[in-house]
Amino acid sequence: MAEILLSEAEKTFILHGVEEGFRCDGRMRLDYRPMEVETDVVSHASGSARLRLANTDILVGVKTEIDTPYPERPREGKIEFFVDCSANATPAFEGRGGEELGTEISNSLATAYQSSQTFDLTALCILPGQQCWKLYIDILILECGGNLFDAVSLAVKAALHNTRVPKVKGACLDGGTVDLQLSDDPYDCCRLDVSDAPCLVTLCKIGDHCVVDPTAEEETCSSGSVVIAITEKSLVTSVFKTGVGSFHPQTLIDILKVGQTIGLSVNKALRAALLEEEQQGRKKECFGFLK
Amino acid sequence: MTQNVHIRLASQRIDNTIVGTSEVPRLYTPGEIITCRSGFMRGHGTYMEEDALTASVAGVVEQVNKLISVRPIKNRYNGEIGDVVVGRITEVQQKRWKVDTNSRLDSVLLLSSVNLPGGELRRRGTEDEQMMRKYLQEGDLISAEVQKIYDDGSLSLYTRSLKYGKLCQGVLVKVFPSLVKRRKTHFHNLPCGASMILGNNGFIWICPTVSEDEENGLGGFTENLLEVVPRTDREVIARLRNCILALANCKMMLCDTSILYAFEESQKYEVLELLRPEPMLDVCVLTQQRLYMQEDE
Numbered sequence: 001m002a003e004i005l006l007s008e009a010e011k012t013f014i015l016h017g018v019e020e021g022f023r024c025d026g027r028m029r030l031d032y033r034p035m036e037v038e039t040d041v042v043s044h045a046s047g048s049a050r051l052r053l054a055n056t057d058i059l060v061g062v063k064t065e066i067d068t069p070y071p072e073r074p075r076e077g078k079i080e081f082f083v084d085c086s087a088n089a090t091p092a093f094e095g096r097g098g099e100e101l102g103t104e105i106s107n108s109l110a111t112a113y114q115s116s117q118t119f120d121l122t123a124l125c126i127l128p129g130q131q132c133w134k135l136y137i138d139i140l141i142l143e144c145g146g147n148l149f150d151a152v153s154l155a156v157k158a159a160l161h162n163t164r165v166p167k168v169k170g171a172c173l174d175g176g177t178v179d180l181q182l183s184d185d186p187y188d189c190c191r192l193d194v195s196d197a198p199c200l201v202t203l204c205k206i207g208d209h210c211v212v213d214p215t216a217e218e219e220t221c222s223s224g225s226v227v228i229a230i231t232e233k234s235l236v237t238s239v240f241k242t243g244v245g246s247f248h249p250q251t252l253i254d255i256l257k258v259g260q261t262i263g264l265s266v267n268k269a270l271r272a273a274l275l276e277e278e279q280q281g282r283k284k285e286c287f288g289f290l291k
Numbered sequence: 292m293t294q295n296v297h298i299r300l301a302s303q304r305i306d307n308t309i310v311g312t313s314e315v316p317r318l319y320t321p322g323e324i325i326t327c328r329s330g331f332m333r334g335h336g337t338y339m340e341e342d343a344l345t346a347s348v349a350g351v352v353e354q355v356n357k358l359i360s361v362r363p364i365k366n367r368y369n370g371e372i373g374d375v376v377v378g379r380i381t382e383v384q385q386k387r388w389k390v391d392t393n394s395r396l397d398s399v400l401l402l403s404s405v406n407l408p409g410g411e412l413r414r415r416g417t418e419d420e421q422m423m424r425k426y427l428q429e430g431d432l433i434s435a436e437v438q439k440i441y442d443d444g445s446l447s448l449y450t451r452s453l454k455y456g457k458l459c460q461g462v463l464v465k466v467f468p469s470l471v472k473r474r475k476t477h478f479h480n481l482p483c484g485a486s487m488i489l490g491n492n493g494f495i496w497i498c499p500t501v502s503e504d505e506e507n508g509l510g511g512f513t514e515n516l517l518e519v520v521p522r523t524d525r526e527v528i529a530r531l532r533n534c535i536l537a538l539a540n541c542k543m544m545l546c547d548t549s550i551l552y553a554f555e556e557s558q559k560y561e562v563l564e565l566l567r568p569e570p571m572l573d574v575c576v577l578t579q580q581r582l583y584m585q586e587d588e
Contacts, residue, residue, distance in 0.1 A: 005379055005381065005429060005430040006430055007379075007430045007431040007432050007458070008430075008431075008516060009432075009458065009459045009460045009461070009516060010432070010460070010461070010462075010463070012460055012516045013460040013461060013462065013520065016460075016519050016520060017525060020519075020522055020525065022522060022525050022526065022529070023529075024462050024528075024529060024532065025529060025532060025533060025562075025563075025566060026526070026529040026530065026533060026561070026562030026563045026565065026566070027295075027563055027566075028563075031295045031563060032295060032296045032297070033566055034297045034298075034299065034566055034567050034568070035296075035297065035298045035299070036298070036299050036300070036301055036304065037298055037299075037300060037301070038300060038301035038302075050301075054566075154298075262296075265296045266296050268296075269296040269297065269298045270298055272298070273298040273299065273300055276300060277300050277302070280302065285302060287301040287302065287304060288301075
């Protein structure tokens, strides 16, 4: 994580604020900053979304490709995450500087999406054991304002919601090779069901308390955070810890309980926003990066 | 415990430009031709391309006789002697500190340009050099004044006055340097119960007001980390922070009056609500109106 410099006095101020339950920007411990989401921002991707959470700016593009399924999972498609940390976000990402953080985020997403009870990969199967869809999810971090995990996972979910997979009209088996015929009409496609896709919720430990949606300054003050992946059905699919600090077992259990309720409301808010955008129909204006 | 999660759509984005009574100036974009006529001199922010004077930055054109330059809307801080700045120590070197002041190059704070703790006046020896990290270490915030500008554009700062020095508990807000109005004084003890340093470099420091007798003239090297800022002060500081960011978001000039007006107009909202775009715009519009009313009087 790109660390920023803070003086001891500033850290103390933040720490006391968290203890008091009144953070530097007026939020309480469990409040999120307002977010903004827009889907279908990249015209040449199968699905895309951009999410802004205060100063954190994430762009996600989804590309579909035909691939052969894993031999041990013949009825499932594939999904691959790649995170690119742009040097525009912070100079520390220049060269290979952002690689470590990128791998950490993509690995955490891969684990969160691994469970068979989350995002349904069987829908991506075309011919069992022979052909399946592979989703390449490319995540671009354009600006870093703290809370990357949550923002990235929400953007990924929005992009998957927007993804359109072309329909397969027919297939002919010619010896060992499969020949697929795809629909020519770009509007003739199927959508993915993202209702079970998980969202990541970061609970950042500052002092003896935990906060959600930490700013970059607050992240500098924290000793460690727990990231929980939760689906809309409040199913926890993965839990991992970042940072160096340790957690008491009882605190960890409390954190998980709190995280579960927050995860539910985050999922609900994203779903409502995506549904609302859907209702605007095809004629919706693309705002993108203007204004 | 409440939990607020708001996710909005890009189509709900609101236009936060406040149209004042004065005319909106013509903005040039990089690569746009300013003039094709010859006889003009090429100033900052412009370049010649095939006999046409072209803008290299986005901003407004300024002309002094034959010299044409483009003043950028968004830029780094260009220091001027006598400016009050807020900066962060990035490096401790021999006899000097490097300070991040939002300019292109890090500024320099020489050991000889600080007041020693206790206000002692003497030559700085090697012992003082070894103690430098005790006075100011990496990450510390200071307020200072620009003493000199070097040939390469980097600044030399000094804190040899009791009003400058190390900053204690509080919040730093970063805005564009061009938004901070140049005033006679940049230190303000606001009536709402907080102090504010409006750095010319766009760094604004908000902290709880310290009473005069508590400051015992140590040159600002005291740091009370055990003291807890009470909740009421915290609310004022957070509200000020959000108001300043709202004003900066609407590209309004920042000075003590505009910030105080925004603070008063924002009272109808919770501090938390000021993070959302609609209340932010509302506060800015009301502030703008009050500023106009004041001008008319």
